[in-house]
Amino acid sequence: MPIVTIDGRTIEVADGTTILQAARLIGPEVAPPAMCFYTKLKTSGGYCRTCLVEVTKGSEKDPRPMPKLVASCRTTVMDGMEVGNLKSEKVVAARKSVVEFLLLNHPLDCPICDQAGECYLQDLSYDHGSAKTRTDFERRTFDKIDIGPYIQLHMTRCILCYRCVKVADQITDHRVHGVMNRGDQSEISTYIEKAVDNDFSGNVIDVCPVGALTDKTFRFKSRVWFTKPIKAHRNCNKCCGKVNLWYKGDEVLRVTGLKDQWGEVEEFICNTCRFDTKKTSDWTIEGPSQISRTSVISANHYEVFVKPTEFTLNNVTPLQIEGENNS
């Protein structure tokens, strides 16, 4: 089994493991951010380039470094490989520029975005970006399209991670949406504004790392950090029926899948559980869900909380979520 070293930390992993997966096994302090890779979606990853790492030694057999930074989510480890993530200056610089590229045309409309507070682009910018913008060009906009009663599409926020396209391809029965047009005019769309509608389509909301696809039934109801996630389950004949119920007071405002430490859902849920089952009596309550302490959702209010960057990553033990899936 190959042994790989990432930022000086060594681990032995199964054949075929990617650098990203190996890094996640070591721990969050060496795991590169991943905006497009999604463990449960085949052929995902490779697009966003946030997970670029430097391979300073290819393998025991062929120790030559790789000439370019590689996407850790799509590069398998070799025995003896040595990888630089945050300890590589090149990686830090490249990642900073990737964040800049991702934000170049982003509307930065966080104050009115339902994703704010649980947005991976916010976290990414906070951790790896710059506080200044170097562009004053008009930002890209798109014609609005309505994709049905459950899902709200904000194309301007999209980072084209392709996750939702893969969900549509792999999880739902008939794919009804995809990427249209080319280059920076690419957009997520359905053909002739058809509604996205089938039993598992709501999962595109959970996999979307930004606020491009949000839950229409939750739209503008509350900032996420004023809601509390409660783990619950029900007998569902379509899906696992295991969810987070997001409460404000006694009211369930939103239902989502359970997410692991890396922000990926543990199991996909059906639209009935997500959109049509919002009474406490529909569910068996298990108890409060753990939320990372660095998340604003943990703060639950606007009072002073410790800025995430002021933690040194080493003395934070990442909260383990029950049933967590690292693979």
Add this chain to the structure above:
Amino acid sequence: MGRKILLEHDNVPGIQGYDVYRKNGGYASVEKAIKMTPEAIVEEVKKSGLRGRGGAGFPTGMKWSFLAKPEGVARYLVCNADESEPGTFKDRYLMSRIPHLLIEGMITSSLALGVKTAYIYIRGEFFYIVRILEKAINEAYANGWLGKNILGSGVDLDLYVHVGAGAYICGEETALLESLEGKRGNPRIKPPFPAIAGLYGCPTVVNNVETIAAVVPVINMGGEEYAKIGIGKSAGTKLISASGHINKPGVYEIEMGITVEDFIYSDEYCGGMLNGGKLKAVVAGGSSVPILPADKILSTANGEKRLMSYEGLADGGFATGTMLGSGGFIVMDETASVVQNLHTFARFYHHESCGQCSPCREGTGWMEKILHKILDGHGTLADVDLLWEIQGKIEGNTICPLGDAAAWPVASAIRHFRSEFEAYVNNPGVLKEVNHYNNVYNLVKTH
């Protein structure tokens, strides 16, 4: 006169048709190859030193030997006829003038690779060439060079022309394969490489039109003989598409190793500068390769004359050299504006980016906007630095080489012509008036 191999019969009347082509020695390489083992054909191509003519210059024999050959799995040969690089127009010339040469090359190459189905993926705008190729393919079928049991050898081969929809990115080999499969033309993330999992997941070789055509003379004369043509590791001849401020724009077949100076100034090739103008810069290998100023394109950093070959043009790395690329040789005299030319290129890459990966999707548009701002007279020196930085952040960080292709022209223009950018920034009004379009207008008037 320089040696011509591919275009030897270019001027023979009727060479487009089967009979004349056949009378002039056409299909001899198939007759020869069909008696050889596939391994022996690959060996000849290896010995010939033939390198890919599509841009990257990868040794063709080596590429062929990487092709996986699992039992019971189909293999494919795909000819890349998507030629869309600004400045490059050699493949269309070859296909429209001597279509049977490509078809012969496809057959001979298929024999070498054990391929039973081969495709020519052609750029959508080349619809007139599609008809030429299809006519030639029909002739080849009618004369027993394609179809079942070629020449009684028991070998079958079918050849199809597939028309793209006109996207530069579909020239990138994995985007081409996606498009050929009927999908959106997005480059694939590699590995796996096409030699292992290409078209429909099967082992596939993708080669440029000119590369495949060159297999014909390689087999006819033998690899060793072919290797003697050209210079060093740049074996053989190369088609160069010459354009710009020269007296005789057009497609030329050169033996690799002639000097750049000869190519530009001799009557055999470009015939010197248009209207006796002064050479300012050359983009030597299609829009993607670094632009070089006159002194650097004519001679290397060591003061030697620069040669038209893979190594010759690359001499000095990107600091003082460039690349042979796909052989699109764009010549500019002193009336040309490097910044305006760059803006045109930047607009092209912005328009052609597939949009999969963030550095290219966002960076190409950003660079175009900044260049537009500079040309418009609103640029600052900080914008020039920013351009430099953006290109550096695209290069090497993308899925496919289109990102690099967009970055290199920007990097080289700033590297060698920074003062011109500064002139635009410092004299916004003046340069806006004395613009390229006026210059072009004057040229057209006097020509």
